[in-house]
Amino acid sequence: MSSDKFPLLQRKDERDTEVTWEDQQRINTFSKLNTRMERLEAEYKRQKTEKEYLDDLSMEIELLDEDLPVPYKIGDAFVMLPLEEAQERVEKEMESIDQHVEDLDSQISDISSQMEDLKKVLYTRFGNSINLERS
Numbered sequence: 001m002s003s004d005k006f007p008l009l010q011r012k013d014e015r016d017t018e019v020t021w022e023d024q025q026r027i028n029t030f031s032k033l034n035t036r037m038e039r040l041e042a043e044y045k046r047q048k049t050e051k052e053y054l055d056d057l058s059m060e061i062e063l064l065d066e067d068l069p070v071p072y073k074i075g076d077a078f079v080m081l082p083l084e085e086a087q088e089r090v091e092k093e094m095e096s097i098d099q100h101v102e103d104l105d106s107q108i109s110d111i112s113s114q115m116e117d118l119k120k121v122l123y124t125r126f127g128n129s130i131n132l133e134r135s
Contacts, residue, residue, distance in 0.1 A: 017125060017129065023122070023126075026121060026122055027122065027130075030118045030132060033111050033118070034134065037108065037111050037112070037115070040104055040111070041108065044101065044104045044105065047097055047101050050097055051097045054090055054094045054097065058087070058090050058091070061086060064083055065083075066083050068083070070086040
């Protein structure tokens with residue numbers, strides 16, 4: 001590698017280190033974890049937004065008249081439900097989303113830990129010749 005082709009990498013920072021099969025497996029594993037992390041973070045963000053919508057909905061339902069049925073979306077259709085049943089369904093959805101968010105958070109934490117371990121090994125081996133930082 002010459003620094004002419006890669007101006008961001010200084011010649012003094014380059015290492016001529018041969019990539020072994022084990023190194024390649026670590027790099028591949030890191031890449032897979034990185035891709036999975038991106039998907040989990042996108043799902044986490046989507047679930048947090050859904051939770052905020054449900055919180056808003058819950059507050060709005062509390063303001064409604066108890067005698068009137070509430071339109072509640074199930075799939076692509078709306079059905080009229082008694083206020084109490086609609087509130088129960090919203091609560092169950094919120095609990096489900098809370099559990100899902102906790103699971104996602106745990107998975108993200110585990111993957112982050114694995115990625116940090118791989119970074120240490122790979123940066124020790126390749127120094128600045130490898131970039132494992134997310135952009």
